[in-house]
Amino acid sequence: MTRLEVTNLSVEVDGKRILNNVNLTVESGEVVAIMGPNGSGKTTLFLTIAGHPKYNIVNGDIRLDGESIVKLYPEERVQRGILLALQSPTPVPEVRLSTLITAMLNKKAGKHITDPPSPQAIAEMTKLTAELGLKPEHLSRGVHAGFSGGESKRAEMLQLLMYKPKVAMLDEPDSGLDVDGIAIIGRSIARLARWYCDISHHTPRGDTSLR
Ligand SMILES: Nc1ncnc2c1ncn2[C@@H]1O[C@H](COP(=O)(O)OP(=O)(O)OP(=O)(O)O)[C@@H](O)[C@H]1O
Numbered sequence: 514m515t516r517l518e519v520t521n522l523s524v525e526v527d528g529k530r531i532l533n534n535v536n537l538t539v540e541s542g543e544v545v546a547i548m549g550p551n552g553s554g555k556t557t558l559f560l561t562i563a564g565h566p567k568y569n570i571v572n573g574d575i576r577l578d579g580e581s582i583v584k585l586y587p588e589e590r591v592q593r594g595i596l597l598a599l600q601s602p603t604p605v606p607e608v609r610l611s612t613l614i615t616a617m618l619n620k621k622a623g624k625h626i627t628d629p630p631s632p633q634a635i636a637e638m639t640k641l642t643a644e645l646g647l648k649p650e651h652l653s654r655g656v657h658a659g660f661s662g663g664e665s666k667r668a669e670m671l672q673l674l675m676y677k678p679k680v681a682m683l684d685e686p687d688s689g690l691d692v693d694g695i696a697i698i699g700r701s702i703a704r705l706a707r708w709y710c711d712i713s714h715h716t717p718r719g720d721t722s723l724r
């Protein structure tokens with residue numbers, strides 16, 4: 514059972530107060546939609562939970578399974594199982610998408626980040642890439658390098674589905690997607706939620722295919 518708790522969270526960016534006393538609790542298998550107008554602070558909340566250094570917590574706490582994570586570096590939070598699919602990912606042309614995913618999986622498994630991927634990981638990555646409507650060449654391109662808006666959203670989802678974080682945060686996961694893409698992302702979110710039910714020993718229900 515996993516529990517993310519945000520309590521009385523107030524956050525400043527460059528000295529400007531953005532979030533005021535935000536409270537949120539999310540447990541295993543729950544899908545929570547955070548809605549609000551442009552500029553209301555959704556991305557700020559996600560980036561604060563992810564540990565972006567620009568977001569200064571002036572009050573409150575963020576706990577994962579009872580442990581405060583606010584003093585942890587972003588990479589430590591990823592290792593604890595918190596992963597964010599960004600609203601506007603920054604391209605990293607120097608690193609192939611497949612290399613990034615392999616490094617993330619290696620880190621999670623306690624291996625060296627440059628270790629080769631396992632045959633199972635390659636097979637799963639290849640299958641998910643196709644199911645998400647990406648081409649094999651996207652895996653060998655730089656991360657988000659020249660990706661269309663919709664391709665970037667699918668690539669962010671690929672990382673989440675491969676990494677299987679305890680807490681998956683998706684910032685505007687459907688923006689820029691075509692109709693098929695929106696359906697695929699919706700089913701991917703359902704698949705992640707079912708996976709959490711699975712590891713929490715609930716019985717998963719329904720079709721988990723993405724297409
Ligand atoms: N460095 C900064 N200086 C001043 N204001 C900032 C800074 N960074 C963010 N903000 C403001 O914080 C507010 C919240 O921004 P945020 O990106 O969290 O909103 P959002 O709810 O994700 O919006 P959207 O729906 O457009 O994605 C905005 O008004 C934004 O202009």
Ligand SMILES: [Mg+2]
Binds near residue numbers: 685
């Ligand atoms: Mg936003």
